[in-house]
Amino acid sequence: MCELLGMSAxxxxxICFSFTGLVQRGGVTGPHVDGWGITFYEGKGCRSFKDPAPSCKSKIAELVQAFPIKSQAVVGHIRQANRGCVSLENTHPFTRELWGQNWTYAHNGQLKGYKQLDTGFFRPIGATDSERAFCWILEQLRIKYPRKPANMKAMFKFVASLADQLRAKGVFNMLLSNGEFVMAYCSTNLHWITRRAPFGEAQLADADVTIDFYKETTPNDVVTMIATQPLTNNEQWQKIASGSYVLFKDGEVQ
Amino acid sequence: MCELLGMSAxxxxxICFSFTGLVQRGGVTGPHVDGWGITFYEGKGCRSFKDPAPSCKSKIAELVQAFPIKSQAVVGHIRQANRGCVSLENTHPFTRELWGQNWTYAHNGQLKGYKQLDTGFFRPIGATDSERAFCWILEQLRIKYPRKPANMKAMFKFVASLADQLRAKGVFNMLLSNGEFVMAYCSTNLHWITRRAPFGEAQLADADVTIDFYKETTPNDVVTMIATQPLTNNEQWQKIASGSYVLFKDGEVQ
Incomplete structure (x- = not known):
């Protein structure tokens, strides 16, 4: 299994603080040693950092921890391989263009019978069940909506119905974003927390690191974090019910 | 205008040595201050580093210079904006999937009448003439070759015929790679050099840096560099004729 990390603000x-917690799970406090990746949106563009090496030993992970890349939408993942070998092309998140937008996706879980998924125009590059499922979702969206729909909430509801079908094939926890929205679909484990004023201190569960968000934020900031398991041990995270999803935009539930 | 940098090995x-020369042109020895990007292939996967900030001041460029990412196919670009504002989504190289492969592209030049190019399935994310031209090339390839063709050299010849059409709209120097092949199409300026045993010393034209490739290589290494202008001042670079292209694989001309 893997761990997911998302942000909407x-x-x-x-995301330095949360990423510091997550990378510990890549070989120190967790067994997720088969690579990691994180995608930051900046407007319509996005940048990804990925490494097939364990996150706790990755030079590129050190950079991401040290370098405060600021974003309003982030999708991250650390991997414990089940389907597909350990390689760059099998490392999440995956990004593809649809409707002239970058869509980014990460999956935690394992699927059976995924090779039958018809991905149509979107062909997988790697060998993971995850990427094939992503291509299948995009193809279903392309068929249903030849152009970007005006009603994006209805579109994400349709994505959830596709995710339900994938969940029937195994375990399918997912993060999906176009840079504006971040969707969190839960099959087994996915938690979230929204931080807003008055901000307080948070203590990482996986490393001896504390942050005082009061010093790092302004009173109007709204920041939602999404993670497979809560990343802090002194805050109240909400678990998403199995088969449900939560949609975020600008840090707020939609 | 912009500068292109490519490698096939x-x-x-x-590519640390050549990249060190290139970044100088992003604000020190050249006027290309509107961002830079570089894509490294690792097998079927690829990783991109991009920054809308001038390369000579970029923290991420410092990382790429310091961190010896090894690859057999590289496409890089530094930008002086003409069409499209300075932003991440307008920063080259651009990567899209076709035939289940990552295709990476960078363009130097400027096109007129590019908004009429029908990009079909591949929709531009940013606002550059370059990305639209790339989407148009991919769409023409998708129509002509629904599956990856067995004869890739014929396919690249077809790409050159598309590039000829784009060159008729202005200036179109291009690098294109799928990780296996690197194609260099010249409209006005594009140079290349193949380094092989016996290796010697090279002196960067843009910075006071010398490298002794003999110490950095093994006798069987074959490494071709492609650049808008020669990056070294003590080696013989070859200029590609206007309207011509050179195709490389494993460092050798195909």
Missing amino acids: NVPTD | NVPTD
Whole structure:
């Protein structure tokens, strides 16, 4: 299995604190040693950092921890391989263009019978069940909506119905974003927390690191974090019910 | 205008030396201050580093210079904006999937009448003439070759015929790679050099840096560099004729 990390915020926000917690799970406090990746949106563009090496030993992970890239939408993942070998092309998140937008996706879980998924125009590059499922979702969206729909909430509801079908094939926890929305679909484990004023201190569960968000934020900031398991041990995270999803935009539930 | 940088090699090779020369042109020895990007292939996967900030001041460029990422196929670009604002989504190289492969592209030049190019399935994300031209090339390839053709040299010849049409709209120097092949199409300026045993010293034209390739290589290494202008001042670079292209694989001309 793997761990997911997502963020949605109303102002460009860095994710250094949470990423520091997550990378510990890549070989120190967790067994997820088969690579990691993180995608930051900046407007319509996005940048990904990925490494097939364990996150706790990755030079590129050190850079991401040290370098405060600010974003309003982030999708991250650390991997414990089940389907597909350990290689760059099998490392999440995956990004593809649809409707002239970058869509980014990460999956935690394992699927059976995924080779029958018809991905149509979107062909997988790697060998994972995850990427094939992503291509299948995009193809279903392309068929249903030849152009970007005006009603994006209805579109994400349709994505959830596709995710339900994938969940029937195994375990399918997912993060999906176009840079504006971040969707969190839960099959087994996915938690979230929204931080807003008054901000307080948070203590990482996986490393001896504390942050005082009061010093790092302004009173109007709204920042939602999404993670497979809560990343802090002194805050109340909400678990998403199995088969449900939560949609975020600018840090707020939609 | 912009500057292109490409590499094709028969063994995974780092590009730190040439990249050090190129970044100088992003604000020190050249006027290309509107961002830079570089894509490294690792097998079927690829990783991109991009920054809308001038390369000579970029933290991420410092990382790429310091961190010897080894690859057999590289496409890089530094930008002086003409069409499209300075932003991440307008920063080259651009990567899209076709035939289940990552295709990476960078363009130097400027096109007129590019908004009429029908990009079909591949929709531009940013606002550059370059990305639209790339989407148009991919769409023409998708129509002509629904599956990956067995004869890739014929396919690249077809790409050159498309590039000829784009060159008729202005200036169109291009690098295109699928990780296996690197194609260099010249409209006005594009140079290349193949380094092989016996290796000697090279002196960067844009910075006071010398490298002794003999110390950095093995006798069987074959490494071709492609650049808008020669990056070294003590080696013989070859200029590609206007309207011509050179195709490389494993460092060798195909």
